[in-house]
Amino acid sequence: MGRKNNVTFSDIAEYTHFSKTTISRYFNNPDSLTLENQAIISDALVKLNYKENKVARILANGKTEFIGIIIPNMYLHYYSEMLNQILSTYETFGYKFLVFVGNENDEIERQYIRELLAYKIEGLIILSHTIPSHELAELSIPIVTIEREDQYVSSVNTDNYMGGIQATSLLFKHQCDIFIHINSPTPTATPAYGRVRGFLDVCEQNQLDHRIIYKDLGSNYETTQKQLQEIIEELEHDYPDRKKGIFISNDTHANTLLNLLFRKHGRLPDDYLIVGFDNSPVSREAIIPISTVGQQIDKLAFEAVSLLVDQMNERKKRKPMPLTEPVHKVITPILFRRGTTEKDGT
Amino acid sequence: MGRKNNVTFSDIAEYTHFSKTTISRYFNNPDSLTLENQAIISDALVKLNYKENKVARILANGKTEFIGIIIPNMYLHYYSEMLNQILSTYETFGYKFLVFVGNENDEIERQYIRELLAYKIEGLIILSHTIPSHELAELSIPIVTIEREDQYVSSVNTDNYMGGIQATSLLFKHQCDIFIHINSPTPTATPAYGRVRGFLDVCEQNQLDHRIIYKDLGSNYETTQKQLQEIIEELEHDYPDRKKGIFISNDTHANTLLNLLFRKHGRLPDDYLIVGFDNSPVSREAIIPISTVGQQIDKLAFEAVSLLVDQMNERKKRKPMPLTEPVHKVITPILFRRGTTEKDGT
Numbered sequence: 001m002g003r004k005n006n007v008t009f010s011d012i013a014e015y016t017h018f019s020k021t022t023i024s025r026y027f028n029n030p031d032s033l034t035l036e037n038q039a040i041i042s043d044a045l046v047k048l049n050y051k052e053n054k055v056a057r058i059l060a061n062g063k064t065e066f067i068g069i070i071i072p073n074m075y076l077h078y079y080s081e082m083l084n085q086i087l088s089t090y091e092t093f094g095y096k097f098l099v100f101v102g103n104e105n106d107e108i109e110r111q112y113i114r115e116l117l118a119y120k121i122e123g124l125i126i127l128s129h130t131i132p133s134h135e136l137a138e139l140s141i142p143i144v145t146i147e148r149e150d151q152y153v154s155s156v157n158t159d160n161y162m163g164g165i166q167a168t169s170l171l172f173k174h175q176c177d178i179f180i181h182i183n184s185p186t187p188t189a190t191p192a193y194g195r196v197r198g199f200l201d202v203c204e205q206n207q208l209d210h211r212i213i214y215k216d217l218g219s220n221y222e223t224t225q226k227q228l229q230e231i232i233e234e235l236e237h238d239y240p241d242r243k244k245g246i247f248i249s250n251d252t253h254a255n256t257l258l259n260l261l262f263r264k265h266g267r268l269p270d271d272y273l274i275v276g277f278d279n280s281p282v283s284r285e286a287i288i289p290i291s292t293v294g295q296q297i298d299k300l301a302f303e304a305v306s307l308l309v310d311q312m313n314e315r316k317k318r319k320p321m322p323l324t325e326p327v328h329k330v331i332t333p334i335l336f337r338r339g340t341t342e343k344d345g346t
Numbered sequence: 347m348g349r350k351n352n353v354t355f356s357d358i359a360e361y362t363h364f365s366k367t368t369i370s371r372y373f374n375n376p377d378s379l380t381l382e383n384q385a386i387i388s389d390a391l392v393k394l395n396y397k398e399n400k401v402a403r404i405l406a407n408g409k410t411e412f413i414g415i416i417i418p419n420m421y422l423h424y425y426s427e428m429l430n431q432i433l434s435t436y437e438t439f440g441y442k443f444l445v446f447v448g449n450e451n452d453e454i455e456r457q458y459i460r461e462l463l464a465y466k467i468e469g470l471i472i473l474s475h476t477i478p479s480h481e482l483a484e485l486s487i488p489i490v491t492i493e494r495e496d497q498y499v500s501s502v503n504t505d506n507y508m509g510g511i512q513a514t515s516l517l518f519k520h521q522c523d524i525f526i527h528i529n530s531p532t533p534t535a536t537p538a539y540g541r542v543r544g545f546l547d548v549c550e551q552n553q554l555d556h557r558i559i560y561k562d563l564g565s566n567y568e569t570t571q572k573q574l575q576e577i578i579e580e581l582e583h584d585y586p587d588r589k590k591g592i593f594i595s596n597d598t599h600a601n602t603l604l605n606l607l608f609r610k611h612g613r614l615p616d617d618y619l620i621v622g623f624d625n626s627p628v629s630r631e632a633i634i635p636i637s638t639v640g641q642q643i644d645k646l647a648f649e650a651v652s653l654l655v656d657q658m659n660e661r662k663k664r665k666p667m668p669l670t671e672p673v674h675k676v677i678t679p680i681l682f683r684r685g686t687t688e689k690d691g692t
Contacts, residue, residue, distance in 0.1 A: 051463070073430070075627075080426035084419070087447050096461065099445050101433050115442065117397070221630050252631070259633050266612050281421075284567050285598070287605050287633040 007050040016044045063316070067095045067308065068116035070102050070109055072128040075219070076252070077280040078297070079127060082146065085301030086125065092302075093309050095122075106130035113139065123308040129190070142311035144304045149189045154311070154327040156304040157191040163293040163333040164198020167247040167275040170291065170341055172206060174273055176245030179203050179210040182231060182257075183249040184217050195277065199247055217253055224256045232260055243271045251276035251283040254290050258340060262287050274340040289338035299331045353396040362390045409662070413441045413654065414462035416448050416455055418474040421565070422598070423626040424643070425473060428492065431647030432471065438648075439655050441468075452476035459485065469654040475536075488657035490650045495535045500657070500673045502650040503537040509639040509679040510544020513593040513621040516637065516687055518552060520619055522591030525549050525556040528577060528603075529595040530563050541623065545593055563599055570602045578606055589617045597622040597629040600636050604686065608633050620686040635684035645677045
């Protein structure tokens, strides 16, 4: 009997002399049995070489334990590390993840979502930006987004406004003459726009000479380098003898800017201070370690899954009380002071 | 009727006046129906607002279309890009991926594999190194590994030996005086050991003065930096006036080595030539673009899934012919010559 390929509930019932109903209760609601009876059945499963078939269980209780994830790309370390941290919540919550990479094509992402719904996912985590939140809300399943437009769905985001304040205040403390924020054009409805607001508020409250340079910095090194080279020429022309405090959109761009300046001058000139965003590995591995506003990716991921699990659990209650309003959680960023601002022990 | 929540085969049969058997054939073997009848049923699905339930279909035909993936980490860009490329094969093959990150704990990885088997995955792709291939082979499901010990299972690997030849030949062409390979200790049974063999063969065939430095370079920037700093001091002591051709284990380590030399000398001294491995983004984004042996990650991923799909399809045949021997495919690497070897137009 131990060699039989597919051990059924009937086999287990016959072996243990329990009813099939009792065996079913063991799998779906073990606490309704005594510990002694649980042990008898558990021993029988080993003897019979029972292999759990979750697909069959799903049909019985409707719970797939699947969460779908759609991320925009894995080129940026931010997304791969976020995915890593989301997957690691399996240890805490036990949910399994079906993962798709969207590559910024909304039609393909809609196809992915249909596929995920066909597999009866219990919830969905969205990091990509292509599908507006009012459309996501219509899917009528628990959804949490991370760092994207989130008006109609629940979300977890870094406190981007606080990050903008931290970065600009650090440059202010170093008494720069001109404060510059470099970014790709950022829609005001995205959480990341908070960085721009934080920068502007510190500058305006302290009546600082400041400037925002919006320029599409591209998504590969060559484009970014070309765009930043033009910006450097502009800055050196407009502010030749002034101490320039630069807060730039992310660490990948900060690294490119730093390399361009370093190659040109053999070092980072004293009249340049640079702060990036993310605390991604390149900020530590650069030619000079880069000061940066660190996102707490582990906390963002954990809170996102946690928020989703709450919603999924609510649905399993006899009288579910769905959210009437989306919940938006924010996670505080952490400032890292490194070589691009703290020169020679200042 | 269009508002009913769960449209069943009976509903579709009633609406179209076909039998339930015909409806079932539409889903499981559509080519057995005429195109006209397929169109009638397809139109009915739209009218009835039918939502596909793949979980129910799996129970009917046993095919989950799931592939499990276990990767060791997502810190190294190599792994996140590989995962990215594997996930993108969905467009070609239609398989969905359940992803786990192992973090080099074999007991946890065994638990992940049990979980994946409970979900009736059709095949498994393993990139982590912890579980020996003889144990993987005993799982009796289609398995393909990538760049790890693979004696008893099918695999797809970079032609690491060729990569070692390419890197060392490039340094030879530049007439270095001493040839150095820096690596963490590499077991001879792993594909990556081919790099060491390639290095040794070029050196011995050309009677070159050479040396292998095995040192645990660690898995974070600080450790790598400390270890490489010691190596630099040793090299400058042992070979002060000789042209040093260095082939180092990967681009992350090559970047750290380059930064240490650059900070010390304000540039990369003429008596150092460096070649890395992988062609990861840091090789292009470094202070000087780094020469490297590029792994074709897109091809590695596609061939791995393709090899797995062949094995999974074989299992679905009426008389399956499983592989008698593991299949090992190799993908040729591509040499990129950049600033760390091609100085000033040489």
